[in-house]
Every structure is written in structure tokens, then in C-alpha cells.
Amino acid sequence: MMSAMHTPTLYRQWADHYAQAIHSGALPPGERMPSLRDLMARHAVSLSTAVQLCRTLEREGLLEARPRAGYFVRPRRPLASLQEPQPSAPDVAQYVGIHQRVSEVLALSQRYPAKVNLSGSCGAPSLYPGAALRLATQRALRAQPDIFSQPLAMAGCAPFLQALAQHALDAQMTLSPDELVVTHGCTEALTLALRAVAQPGEVIAVESPTYYGLLQILESLGLQALEIPASPHTGLSLEALEMAARQCPGLKAVAVTPNLHNPLGCVMPDAHKRQLLRWCQRHDIALIEDNTYTPLYDAGPPLAAIKAWDDSGQVIVCSSLHKILAPGLRLGWIAGGKWHERIAMLKYSQSRPNELLPQLAMTDYLSSGALPRHLSTLKRTLRHQREQMADAVDRLFPAGCRFSLPPGGMSIWVELPGELSSLAVFHAALQQGIRISPGVMFSNAGRVDHCLRLNAGLPYTREVDRAMHTLAQVIEHTLNQAPAGRGKATHA
């Protein structure tokens, strides 16, 4: 037995050696690994040990195999390098406020003008069809001269509801226009969904980390956020959810972003989506799905919303055209499933129907057939920008930084080494005119305080590149100032 264990130990030992060389920069990205023959000779190991060494590093994302050329150091630390969360039962003591923290971050962001704003989750204005929407707006103004003087009909704007129902087909959702309600962005949709299914004091399960806007809504409604660990690769941990639900028998809803999660960027596998849906159906727990980023997936055929499998109205899907078409418009929508009537009433009582003009302009745009072309360009550009930004993180940020390269959208999620505080980095970066979103905004549970979100929605200009250099220095500096035990080293 001891002898059988020997070979793995040997390949692991050499794998660690090369991993260290790669992390330290001694073997820079793109560099060719010694060939199998070289490795055998240099370290006096068997062919199978040399093969296992390389395959292990490949699996760990440090090497890539190029056909007929051998192994090379991967140009950047890949998605896989983000750490998996420890599976654990949720800590109920984590029900603490996010408001104060998020409000402080937002207030500071307002106070200090940022030369380079990497804090958002939004494409640059040039990426959106602003001119087409302006023309569509002008057409709508001409077509409906009374548009500002007519009171709004309670039932909403029928052609826009129709266009949304058609748009939802892209994520494999078959929705009738009269099960939709137009909202002020996905934010109002989420607010209405939560108001519809839960009373103050009740508990909602959310991914950890999750979009800070969701945590703000929960807290402002007096709801409790129960954070369920999410994998940076597959999203919400269903095992952790089941454990949590046993602890919280009154769980009212699970709120998830299965496609292009914000901030992780990951996609929940279809099998998990179905499993989560069945679980929610079985326990009659509302499944609130944020579907905003789905159309920005660019690594394969279009993703399906969980709602696509919903045969019982258990899913409330919330979405918006904000991220894909018009960051300056607040055109969101909600399909409330079996809570539709209550949601429609809450929308009416909370803010009345949305104004017509943006809905008519958007209907005009959507029915022009321009969306697929626009989306294809948008996704190509965002992919390029994500790669450039990830490359910069990889080149410039200190060793020990891990990051995602998501299959769509505009966010890069970075884990800083050790327990480095992203809030310290946020403050220091803001002093240099650079705004980022610190991890502390995305979880009450302190699980991602050492992470930060960068916006790859902007073109990777020289100015952004300079900002990335500065940010790298800020992180390096903060790292050096971190008290012993908080950096990478485990002993002082």
C-alpha cells in the first residue's frame, strides 16, 4: 500500500514545484513547459509521473495542452481558479444589515468623483442602440400626440407586453402577455416579487454572494436574507439550501440569478435548475428568478430560464432590458406565476403603471428585428473587453489573486489573496480616482469581504489600463500593510 501511494506523492510534489514557479512568475504565462522527456530526465521520474504532473496542472488550470506542441503555462488564471465555498449550514447570526454598508459605499462613491468607474455592471454607452431608440421615440411621439396628456390605462401597454412575451421565448419561456407586468427595472420587479410572497420578518434564501441590490431590498422590506453558499462554477449549492431549509421551516422564497450570476458570472447547470424548481414546488416555496443577464451569454446556444420548466406557476421571473438595450431606461418586467394577481395589485398601489413613451419606443425597436444583430455585436464586444480586463488582472495583480472569466456579461470577480479586505482596497482606490465594487456589498455573511467586482463593460482604453496598473499597486500596497496572518503567508 505504501508503495502504491509513492507515485502520486511524487507527481504531486513536482506539480507543486511547477505551480509555485508559475505563481511566482518564474514560468510566465504563455511559456512552454518542459517536454515529458525533459521532465523525466530532469527529475528522474517515470513517463506516467511526468504525464500525471502535467495533467494535474492542466486540471488545476495552470497549464494548457496545445495539440502537437506540448503543455504551456495558461495565459491567465482561469475561471476554475476561484475557490469553491466550504459546504456548510448557514449561520443564522448572519441576519445582519447590509444597508449601512452599501449606503456608505454608495455615498462615498458619490462624494469622490471617479476618473475611472469600474464599479458598475453596465456596458459603455457606445455599446447600446441609442440612436435607434431615439428615432423610435420620435416616431412614438408623432404617432401618439396625446401621449403625455392621456392618463395611463391600468392594464398597461399591450404592444409592449406582447413584445416582451416574444422576447422571453429566447430564454425558452412561453408567457402570455397578460401574465406580465411592466416595472421600473428589475429592481422594482424584485421588490414586488418579495412583497408578494413574504411578510416582514420572514426568511428568503439568497445566493452568497448575491447582487447587493437584492440584499438592500430584503432589508428595507424587513425580510431576513438567508445566505446559501454559491459555487463560482455552478451557482447556488442545492445541498446547502436543503440543509438551510431544515433549519428554517418558514422559508418563503429562494431568490437566484441562475444565468450569469451577479457578481460571480457563473451559470447554473440545467440539471440544477430543474432540481431547484422541483424542490421549490415540493415545499411550496416561491422561486424568484432574476433573468436580466441571460441574453448576454456567449459561450453556446442561448440559456434557458428556470421558468422554462415551470409547469405550476412556482417561479416568479424578474427581468429588464436595462443591461442589454438601454441603461438609461428603466424597463423591467415580471411574470408572477401564481402570484400574478397580487403582484399586479402591488404594482398599481406602489407606483401605478409605467409611462407609455419608453414602452412604445422599445416595442418599435424590438419589432424592427434589430435585436439579434445588436445582441451579437454586444456579446462579441463584451467578451473581448472581459478578456482584456481578465488579462490585465492576470498580468498586473499580485500573485494569489484569483478571478473569473465568465461566459457572458460584463463582470470580473476577483478574489484577493488571503483575507485581504476589499473595503480597504475600495477606499485606497477611491483616493486614486478609481471606483470598484468591494465584495463586502455582496454578502452580509462576510464570506466575500476579500473579493471585488470589476466592470468590463467599458472599452479597455489606455486610461482603463492605467487604472488597472494603479489598482494593482493599491492591492499590493494594501497587501503589504495587512497585519500578519491576513496576507498569503500563514506564519509571520
Place this chain on the structure above:
Amino acid sequence: MMSAMHTPTLYRQWADHYAQAIHSGALPPGERMPSLRDLMARHAVSLSTAVQLCRTLEREGLLEARPRAGYFVRPRRPLASLQEPQPSAPDVAQYVGIHQRVSEVLALSQRYPAKVNLSGSCGAPSLYPGAALRLATQRALRAQPDIFSQPLAMAGCAPFLQALAQHALDAQMTLSPDELVVTHGCTEALTLALRAVAQPGEVIAVESPTYYGLLQILESLGLQALEIPASPHTGLSLEALEMAARQCPGLKAVAVTPNLHNPLGCVMPDAHKRQLLRWCQRHDIALIEDNTYTPLYDAGPPLAAIKAWDDSGQVIVCSSLHKILAPGLRLGWIAGGKWHERIAMLKYSQSRPNELLPQLAMTDYLSSGALPRHLSTLKRTLRHQREQMADAVDRLFPAGCRFSLPPGGMSIWVELPGELSSLAVFHAALQQGIRISPGVMFSNAGRVDHCLRLNAGLPYTREVDRAMHTLAQVIEHTLNQAPAGRGKATHA
């Protein structure tokens, strides 16, 4: 003593005789009363009895004196004819839901297409500067080509906030732009105000009757509405409020519409406004003021908001440009006083900032100086329409109907005779293609179930006149069907 009482009894006897003749239509509106000489001869009474008879009927609003022409039957029953509420302590058992009732009325209203819609509280499209706002919108589109592609700044639209602060001066409020938040209409403003000051389960005092939208918001937020009787002449009864507050020590806010109350149309005297404010300050109870209709007052110099006297931030003022400029836009605002920070946070977390285009267009319009001219025309038109509709109520509706003729705005509030159910009238009228707002929407307490609100915002066309004839018949018919004891007669 008995002899001294004789004369009053006599004039009262003849006054009742003539009042009955007027109510029955035997003496129609506009008809000349017999002269004093004729009365003396016809009824063998003294001159002083004849004079007292006429003065009594004049005081009771049935006659009017025309100089050098004598007394005439008043063309309509005047404002004073609406009944004062009985001063009484509130009944805590009145904390029942309005949702279901309002929702049913609204749903029915959606289902049956109304040929004539008298249910709103809104002017006809022709009364609003739609063309000017369209041009202003086009200018804003040209000036800001990126308007749909730029994400919205958290701080809102500075020029619009500035314009609103200036507009607020008309109601004698001195507000800084940075104590204002733009909202989706007054509805969202009221929602935010209530979310800011109270937690679910807590109690808010409201006028009874009050705007049904407010009752809906309260119920949807899980707040308790404590209805305080309001006089149709001076609004909220401060005595009743004080009695109620002693019963409800945890009262969190008082929500009022002091100027052109919806639905009563009355105006709270300035002395009451100041008294209410001081009372709220003394007890640290939030004073939520709906100021939407203030600019539509046309019976004297502009009215002041309660906020005008607020020296401690106790008043949260909610308003909107909806009723005065653009029923098709949802441009509301809120000045939150000492709750401003919390309100700004709640707005951000609930629906993010409002879109820019309508704000920029409205800023353009407001800064053009066109508002005073527009308001003056609007008020003149609305007054004329109110008078025409009140005249129709007076001419056509059965005896025993009382109604308001408010000093501004577009609502006519009608009390039906006895305990006639406005809901029955609503249903019957809807069958005839006429939509009204039944009193049952405006109170949980059942105090105004026999009332209804009519919209005088529409031009008094032949179609509206026909609808008023039909409505009168519907009321007459419902009255005849009313069970014994519910109509005017006190015995079967």
C-alpha cells in the same frame, strides 16, 4: 314667552313649505320667489315674518337674493349642503381591508368598457400642454444623444430638482433641491413616506373619507388606517384626531390632503394647518401632506402647504405634476424633512432613480415660463366644468342629493339620500356604460358608502349630459328599490 315664540314657528312653518316646494321641483331652480308683498298677502303674515322666511331659506342655500329683483330659487344646492360628520372617537374595529373592495371596483371598471368615464380625477387631454411637452421632449433628445445609453446617476436630475424647488415656492414652501427626491408620481412618494416612518402593524391616521390610493398603499404595506372624520368644509377634525391619538398611543403619522381634498374638495383653514403641524411636532408624529391639487385652487390667492410653516422637518410633502401638467407622465416628488435620507435610500432600493427624458422635458417646459398661463386657463376651464356638472347634479339628481362645489380641482362629491348604497349605483351605472367612483372606495369605515365622486375634468359635452341624465335615473331607480328605512322615508 309662548307668544314670543309664535312668530318664529310661523316663519319656520312657511319656510318648510317653500323648502319642500323647491326640493320637489314645484319651484324649479332659477324661479322667482313670490315678493314679500305677495307672501304677506298670500299667507296673511307680517312683513317681518315674510323677510325672516326668505332670509332663512337664503341661509339654508335654497334661495338667493338678487339686488333690486327679489329672491330666486338657487340654481343649485350649494357646497354648504354637504353634511358635517358627527364628531366621534374612531372605531378601532374599522381596521378592515380596502384592497378587495377597491380591487373589485377597479377590476369591474376594466372589464366593462365605459362610454363615459366619470370615475377619474383628471382633466381631459385637451386641457394639458401636450404639444409643448412633445417639443420639449424632442429638444431633450437632441441635446442628450446618449440619454438612453447612459446609466442613471444616483443623485437624480439636478435641473429638474431645481425646477421643482422653484415650483414649490408657489405653495410657500422653501425647499432646497437636495432635500427633494423625484418619484414615480405622488403614489410612489406616499409609499416611500409611509415606508420611511412606520413598520407593518403600526397605525397611520387618515382623513375619512380619503383618497383610496392611500388606503391601498396602507393596506399593502400592512399598516393600519385610523380614519379621522373630515368636515366637507374644513377637512380633518383636529378634535377627533386628538381623541384618536389618546386611544392609539403608537400613532406614527397623520396623512392629509389639506388643499382641495380628494374626494371632498375642501380646503383646511390656515389656522388648522398650523395647529395640526404644532400638534404633530409636539407628539413627534410624522405629518404626511399630499400637495398634488394645491395649484388648482381658484377661489383666491394661492394656498400654502402645511410644509410652508414646518420649521423642524416634521412634514413629508408628497406631490406630482400629474394633475396639473401631464396625466401621462408619472412625475412626482417628495420632500422628506427629517426622514429625507431614509426616503432617498428606500427610493433607490425600491425602483432606482427615475428616467431622465421626462424630467429634462419638464424642466424645459417649467423654465419656459409657460406654467402660470397654462394654470390660469386650466383653472378657469375646470371651474366652468365643475359648475356645469354641479348644475346637472342639481337639476337632474333626485331630491335629497347633496353635493360639493369645491374651490378648485375636478371632483364633485355627491351624497345620495338616506343610506343609499353607492356601490349599487356604481354597478347599475356600469351596466349603462357609465363609470363613477363609489364612496365605498374612500373609506374602510363605511362612513361614505352613500356618496360618490364624479370627475368634472371632462368638457361638459352632450354625451356627458346624457350620461348625467342616465345616472340620475339610475340613482332614482336604485332609490326606489332600496329597502324600507334606507331611502328618504323614515317609515314604510
